[in-house]
Amino acid sequence: MPGAWLLADAKDPHRNGVLKTMTHILLRNRDIADIWQFDTYVANGGYDALKRAVNDLSPDEVIQIVSAANLRGRGGAGFPTGRKWSFIPKDAPVKYVTVNADESEPGTFKDRELLEKNPHQVIEGALIAAYAIQATAVYIYCRGEFWDLALALEERIEEARQANLAGEDILGSGWSCPVYVHLGAGAYICGEESALLNSVQGVLGQPRVRPPFPAQVGGGLYYAPTVVNNVETLANAPWIILNGADAYKAIGTPESPGPKIFCMSGHVERPGNYELPLGITFRELIYDQAGGIPNGKKLKGILPSGASGPVLRATEEVLDAPLTYESVAALGSTLGSASFILMDEDTDMVWAAAKMTHFFRHESCGKCTPCREGTYWLDTIYERILRGEGTARDLELLEKVPQQIMGLVLCALGDFACNPVLSTVRQFRDEYEQYIGLAEPVAAEA
């Protein structure tokens, strides 16, 4: 219920007392045990939003409401969803909604819970988006490892179809929109929207040159205009339609309204998903909600958006900063998909950065030169440093090579790959220097 939610107040986002009493908008499975079942979902107001949209609202009105709510994309970039929908040309005969369920950012596991435990809300959200742009089909692109989930999801879609909520002539409106599940083959890059579209089309999962953008003719799925939205983004849509933009904007901060699922992992007492309004502080999230750092250790580093965002050193300034897209960016990182990987004082940051670099080398699609060669190069440097053979030249390269990648690549993966390297080299240089020292001859004790 909206009343139970923390109301936004940018000036004073510290409302610990209220936070504890909130219920869930997205993770409703936490409140209602078997909401994954169609009947339970419907009994709890499920698909009312879709019915309202299809029966009472025009597609433009739906876009208007979502725009007014300032729902920002939860996949990482935080792009306003309503605007994304409004880019779709109205006169295109074929249009698609593609749900990005290729949740492969390290430390992210929110979409999985949504699809597993509250799948109808995602389907409903996708159909609302489809209605808003008058799409001819919805594709839910699941990462390859979600095969079990994809099978279950197909059953859920069938339930919705049988209730005339998906498929032909939805709710007697004359608008038809089948929903399909597409299983990827397991590639991080397929979470990038244009690579995802390629993957759905059955071609190699590599990003496309933009423009044309997915919303434009020639840029989307099968080259038709396409909206690509994250699972969590779409799960917000039903609530917004039912409760209105103002109620939604009352949650969180004006620039970053609404609830957000924070995925907590790493050195944290209670790992897991936390649905909280945007605008709470790092400290509230980490210490009050997730129970702080185990064994009374100190927090050293925070990865606020999985492996792809820069590491933040856990200073007091950082801990007191609110979690909004803007404020995290101001700290020099990104909120991204809000997948927090916490690292305590005993963590070897060089090792951590090496792991992340290895991940990006493994996941680089190889299409464009700087990312393909650069991630390989960085990884070989880390391997050498971890072997204890690193030199000062290697440390210098770790600063220089990323600069040859950032901004010169086709998609964001190349930039992501540089973040852990640059941020750790800059903020934890002392640890690198300890490794570099290993190669130097040890001076004999005097």
Add this chain to the structure above:
Amino acid sequence: MNLVRGFVTTFKHVLEGPVTIQYPEQERPLRERFKGRHALKRYDNGLEKCIGCALCAAACPADAIWVEAAENTDEERYSPGERYAKTYEINMLRCIFCGYCEDACPTEAIVLEHEYRLSFSDRRDAIYVKAMLLDPLPPGVEGTPRRTEPGQFTRSIPVMENPK
């Protein structure tokens, strides 16, 4: 006075030994960097260093070198890489012994050695073919071509050194 000085100089030289030597009975010692007739080098294992790249021919200002390349196989291997010189000829009448070929060689296969006794009674004899240029095999080593194990030589050229 000047006359006397002149005679002094003359007598000084009369007393010095002759500059000329009696070649071929006598031979002048060669400097280490003397550039004489070319040799095509082998590795210690007897394989030829030359990979038939023809960069020597390209570098040659006198157009004295002629190279034709072919592909090694494991059944018939001449050099460690993919390619070897099927034909390698140097026309010694054209050669000006500048050593550019040596500089151009990426595998240090061609070296200008100390042999300088080159004389021919027939112009055709001045063309040194590969068999004449190749170094003799080290003792106890199999010659080329030879049969090698598959997978033993997989690089296209012998591995080069690290840039240091």
Add this chain to the structure above:
Amino acid sequence: MTETITIIIDGQDYQVPRGMNLVDAAKMHGVDIPVFCHHPKLEPVGMCRMCLVELGSLAVNRETGQPERDENGQPVVRWFPKLQTACTQEASPGMAVRTDSAAVAQARYNVLEFLLTSHPLDCPICDKGGECPLQELTMAYGPGQSRFIYDDKMHLAKQIPLGDLICLDRERCIQCARCIRFCDEIVGDEVLAFHERGRRLQIITISDPPFDTKFSGNTTDICPVGALTTVDFRFGARPWELDEVASICPHCPVGCNISASTRLDRDFGGRKMIKRIMPRQNEAVNEIWICDKGRFGHHHSRSEERLTQPMIRRDEEWVPITWETAYREIAAQLARHGRESGFLAGASLSNEDLWELRKLARLTHADCSLGVWPATMGGIEQVTQVGVGVGTRLQDLGPDSAILVIASDLDEEAPIWWLQVKQAADRGAKVVAANGRATKLDQYATVALRYPYGEAVAALNSFAVIARRSNAIDEAFVAARAEGFAEFDASLKGARVPKPYAEAAQALLGAKDLVVFVGGEGVTLAQHGELMQAAANLLILTGHAGRANNGLIPVWPGANMQGALDMGFGPQATHDLIAQRPAMWIIAEADPVAEDARMAEVLVGAEFVALATQFMTPTAEKAHVLLPVQSFAEREGTFTNGLRRVQRFYMAQTPLEGTLPAWKVFAHISSSMPGGAKPRIAPGLVMRDITQHVLRYAEMSYPNLAHVEPQFPLVGGEDMYYGGTAYSNHGGLGVQWATNAEKEKYSLAVRPVDVARPRLDGLAVVPVRLLYDREPLFAPSSIMHQRVPAPYVELNVRDAEALGIAEGDAVMLTADDVQMAAEARVNSHAPAGTVLVPQRLGATPIPATLVECVVQKMEG
């Protein structure tokens, strides 16, 4: 032409066509934007990041709509914050580019350093070394030193055979995907693909047999590194040792411009030989592509089997004679037989050869027949009237064009035309592929029309009927130019048109441009004349004649059939000769005995047969005097292609000792005859004679033919972004002769055609042409042998069942006097009631078109 706009490159204003790719637009004005993945013939992908530039647009004042200016009066440019790939940009008004800034230089430096981290640096042995874009661009923009530790280099497999013609080196590959994109976008054969990802991303072939395309060699040209090399040339020479000699492919009527890369070679006795064949840019002919037959089919010119000595048959023994003796002998025989002499010219003779042969014939007797071989296609009258207009470029055919291909399997007969038609279809041109069987073009055709063999003329005629009925006739053109329209129009009335024909016709009508390719498959010579006329009727009726990109293109057999017809040789004369059985024959560069069962007997019956040939062919075995003539590679000359473009080829290879160019041989024989003139000393002078006597060749002097003009896109220049050093055309673009339709003074004849269908009983033979066969000019290229199938015939499943023949059975095909053994292929490719018999696969002649045959399973 497209609108011209102004863009700013490095502070300078340049005029470029709107929408042109920015890299090409800059290059047009001499500004280099280096690229690896981009190629002007392919869609941009922006992968290699080499072409990063600073991009911006002129700031426009919102209120006034005028460009904003700074205090110095210079236009204000709003720059993108990040560098952009130039290859993915299209020139648009107000676009501003900086290619010379420090950021751009740094970006190029970075990309090259990255590329070289994985590169094996084996340039000394790499076939591309010396003409390698990666080498060139590294020298121009790259680092002199690498910060990458050499030991960290990823080692990958080398020398991977990608099919039997192309070799892949995985270490050298820079993953630009040009090869994959060429196969997918241009050819449409999905044979290559990427495998794996990241640094392990690699090229694989996904077809079986591997790299199964007729255009595989082109990938080695556009490969910007030495990752793809041809097995044929492997380690053959270093590029700087090669002399590029302009030539023309001798294998098919497309007349692809090729460049023979030549060098002195021990393998050829220290003489100059062709080491490889590369495409030469001619945007009006082959653009920058050639097929694998043209690329790898050059070995005949230095084959060990070549004849190098004039010989005379004495007591069934070949006795060497001097050229002089041969000339005198032949001259004496010609004088003796006079009008009882027949002349037969093959389709690979040059125009100069043909002219001198014709002169010799005329000197012998004014009535001597000038036959052409093969004598399966006629229709020079129709080509003279409505052949495609001067300036035709198949690459200009697009959304408002229509193309009809009838009675031809273009893919096998003229691969580059097939490629261009396919690409036109991709661009939106309407393509009708009409034949008696399915061909590869069908999958790209708007309508794939199947007619029963024998009904080609009726099918094509019905197009005219439909054009008439749907008022698609260009009344003004018909009124002004057509002759005999009333009679023709009357013949169209009441004609019954089956629905498929009508649908196919509808697909063609209404297009701005119409090109009709007419082949000879399943058509007898008599029918072929009617088929050509039916095509001419359609073109004249719809006004698609007399301008560029409109008209008739005959798919001739051989490289210079057009030239032979232009020089007055003809197929009907050949049939007349066979019927008349003259006592004396002069045959040049043709092998009729191997192709026609009657010819052996005809020649055995003749008193004297002189044959100019390169090889000891079955025809040579029936001849009395053999004249060893030179291949296209050893001499100069001209071929006229199917678009009537006369093109020069130059001497690429040291001639084999003892051989002479055919024109010289004929000229010498002439000079040995009473009244014969002294031979010309050079083919250019022979061509001068031609220009003075053959009206349509009046403009074809050697200097005219050698004329070159800048062509777009710019490839093959000094910068070498696009690979293929031999692309530069210094040999000439050739000249097309104008048809009557292009000259107002001529009227164009339309006439009713004979649509009668021959009565076919039982199984009818349909000879088909294969690209890879065993014709004498191709057989010596042993690298291609695995692509040439054993002799086979194709039978329809139903016919095969009735005959008890199964796939793979050895069968004996009997027709008229022909008996040929072959393997049976049973499928639905051959229509019921027909047997498809590929030409020139075996040593025995195959039956003629549409004759009845019996196919029997051979026991044992």
